[in-house]
Each structure stands twice: as C-alpha cells, then as structure tokens.
Amino acid sequence: MQIRKDPISLNWVIQEDGETTWPNLKGCPYCPGQEALTPQTIYSHTGALGGWDVRVTPHLRPLYRIEGDVQRSGEGVYDRMRNLGAHEVVIENPDHRLRLSHLSDENIAQVVRAFVSRIVDLKKDRRFRYVSVFRNQGKLAGQDPDHPHSQITATPFIPRRIVYELRSLQRYFSVKERCLICDIAQQEIAKQERTVEWDDEFVAYCPFASRVPYEMWILPVNHGCAFEEDMITWERQLHFARFLKSVLLRLETVAQDYHLVLHTTPNSTAKFERSDLWRTLRDDFHWHFELVPVRLSTARSYFLKEVYYNSVLPERAAEELRKVNIEELTHA
Numbered sequence: 643m644q645i646r647k648d649p650i651s652l653n654w655v656i657q658e659d660g661e662t663t664w665p666n667l668k669g670c671p672y673c674p675g676q677e678a679l680t681p682q683t684i685y686s687h688t689g690a691l692g693g694w695d696v697r698v699t700p701h702l703r704p705l706y707r708i709e710g711d712v713q714r715s716g717e718g719v720y721d722r723m724r725n726l727g728a729h730e731v732v733i734e735n736p737d738h739r740l741r742l743s744h745l746s747d748e749n750i751a752q753v754v755r756a757f758v759s760r761i762v763d764l765k766k767d768r769r770f771r772y773v774s775v776f777r778n779q780g781k782l783a784g785q786d787p788d789h790p791h792s793q794i795t796a797t798p799f800i801p802r803r804i805v806y807e808l809r810s811l812q813r814y815f816s817v818k819e820r821c822l823i824c825d826i827a828q829q830e831i832a833k834q835e836r837t838v839e840w841d842d843e844f845v846a847y848c849p850f851a852s853r854v855p856y857e858m859w860i861l862p863v864n865h866g867c868a869f870e871e872d873m874i875t876w877e878r879q880l881h882f883a884r885f886l887k888s889v890l891l892r893l894e895t896v897a898q899d900y901h902l903v904l905h906t907t908p909n910s911t912a913k914f915e916r917s918d919l920w921r922t923l924r925d926d927f928h929w930h931f932e933l934v935p936v937r938l939s940t941a942r943s944y945f946l947k948e949v950y951y952n953s954v955l956p957e958r959a960a961e962e963l964r965k966v967n968i969e970e971l972t973h974a
C-alpha cells in the first residue's frame with residue numbers, strides 16, 4: 643500500500659493493488675473471550691464485573707502500518723509516501739448488539755476517556771501530523787464488523803478537510819482576533835433556530851449550510867482547541883457522554899446510520915512542522931464532532947461530492963430533533 647497526493651486538489655489517496663480481505667476468523671474478534679484473535683491490547687478499562695468494558699486493539703485490516711519511516715518520494719510533479727501510520731479500533735463495550743447510544747453514561751464516558759488517552763499517546767509520536775477519531779454506525783455508513791466500535795488513525799499528513807478548516811479559522815482570526823466557531827456557537831445559541839440541544843458546557847446544532855439532512859455539530863460552548871486537553875477530568879467526560887448520548891438518540895429517530903468524526907488540533911510537535919504555521923492555533927481552532935447521517939431515501943449522489951444537495955432545511959431539521967422526547971426514549 644502507498645499514499646499518493648493529487649497535486650491539484652491536494653487530496654491524499656491510499657492506493658492498494660487489490661483489496662485485502664478480512665482474515666478468516668471463527669466468530670467476532672471483538673467479543674469477550676476472543677481477544678486472542680486480535681494482535682494485542684493497546685488500552686483497556688476494567689468494568690464492574692472484572693472483565694474489560696472498553697478495549698483498544700490494532701485494526702485487523704489496517705490502512706496504515708506503524709513500523710518504519712514514511713519514505714517520501716517524488717515522481718516528477720507527483721508525491722507519494724509509504725502507508726506509515728496507526729490504525730486502531732476502540733471496542734466500545736463487550737456486548738455485540740449494544741450500539742453507542744444504548745450504553746450507560748459511564749460506559750460512554752469510558753469510551754471518551756479511551757479516545758483522549760489514545761490521542762495523547764499517538765501525538766507523542768513525532769512522525770504523525772494528525773490523529774483522527776471516527777465511527778461508522780450501520781451498514782449504510784460502512785460499519786464492519788457489527789460489534790460496536792470506533793476507529794482511530796494517526797497519519798504523517800493532515801487530511802484535506804482539516805487543512806481547509808485550519809486555514810479558514812486562521813484567516814478569520816487574523817482579521818477579527820476571534821474564534822469563528824465561538825462566534826458561530828454564540829450566534830446559534832442566541833437565535834435558537836438551528837440549535838438542537840445545549841447546556842452550559844456543550845451545544846449541538848444543525849449547521850447553516852448542512853451537507854445532508856439532519857447533519858449536526860457538537861462542540862464545547864467555551865473555547866477549547868484540542869479535545870484531548872479539554873476532556874481530561876472524569877466529570878467533563880461524563881457530562882459530554884450524557885450530552886452525546888442524548889444527541890445520538892435524537893438523531894436515531896430519523897436516521898439509524900451515521901458517521902461521527904472528531905476534528906481536533908493537529909500534532910504541533912510533529913517533525914518538520916513549521917512552528918509559525920500554528921502560531922494562533924490555540925486561539926483560532928475549536929474542536930468539534932461532526933455528525934453526518936446516512937439515509938438511503940435522501941441519497942442523491944451528486945457530482946463527486948463537490949457540491950452537496952440537502953433536501954431538509956437545517957432550521958426544520960433542528961426543530962424536529964429538538965422536539966424528540968429523550969425521557970421517553972431512555973425509559974422505553
């Protein structure tokens with residue numbers, strides 16, 4: 643496997659010659675008792691009953707390999723590198739059938755804590771410029787296997803969408819000396835047209851230009867650039883867990899399948915990083931989760947995803963999601 647960069651769009655693309663298949667396994671490798679089917683345990687938390695309730699292990703079909711160095715090379719105008727990186731799986735709970743939104747607050751908080759621990763650890767590796775955390779829920783979102791899990795990757799490059807966000811937020815800050823996402827959050831909370839849920843610590847809203855019906859962003863009300871720095875106390879993790887659970891339950895009344903992606907700061911201690919590039923990073927970047935539902939009924943594949951088509955106005959989507967009775971859902 644190798645990674646190639648498109649010199650025009652600046653997209654990094656993982657190139658493989660024929661898709662590797664899942665190793666032939668008897669049963670689910672993420673269920674308790676099956677630990678020997680996975681390479682090793684990188685992180686785990688022991689639950690009340692003595693077994694693990696959250697476990698992190700290397701991906702069985704990794705997109706990236708952790709050993710060696712990146713071996714950047716050129717071919718005329720083109721750039722390529724080895725698929726150096728980390729690819730891990732966060733097994734969110736022992737129960738094969740329990741999706742994230744159905745876990746206890748404490749269990750979700752332990753998943754959040756696992757994210758924090760892995761991001762901090764992977765950012766110590768100066769070969770990596772960015773650590774991504776994401777989860778695909780449901781077949782439409784490409785979840786594979788069924789056992790509830792999130793994924794973490796660490797890469798020697800910053801994904802293109804993050805680069806765009808970094809530049810855009812930096813530009814806004816250089817003009818206004820304010821964080822754009824703080825400004826957006828304040829405006830959304832004041833207007834309450836697109837907010838879905840908020841309290842004194844977190845807010846969830848449907849973005850003004852939502853890409854798909856019921857898209858939501860979840861972020862801290864007060865400025866925080868890095869998720870892993872903002873989310874260190876158990877109280878904060880537990881508070882966020884409750885908030886996330888509620889937002890997911892709302893979403894699942896309209897869409898069962900979704901992508902959940904964390905956007906946090908890049909690794910500013912990475913090798914060869916130009917320090918002036920991140921001069922205002924702490925003030926201009928604001929971590930957030932992007933929650934992007936996948937619904938077959940509204941899928942209208944559009945020209946290479948460069949322009950999105952959304953058939954549900956964000957104001958209407960937010961209104962519908964706000965009305966969901968969470969009490970009823972959790973006590974059903």
Ligand SMILES: [Zn+2]
Nearest residue numbers: 670673738789
């Ligand atoms: Zn399982």
Ligand SMILES: [Zn+2]
Nearest residue numbers: 821824865928
């Ligand atoms: Zn901010």
Ligand SMILES: [Zn+2]
Nearest residue numbers: 807905930932
């Ligand atoms: Zn983002």
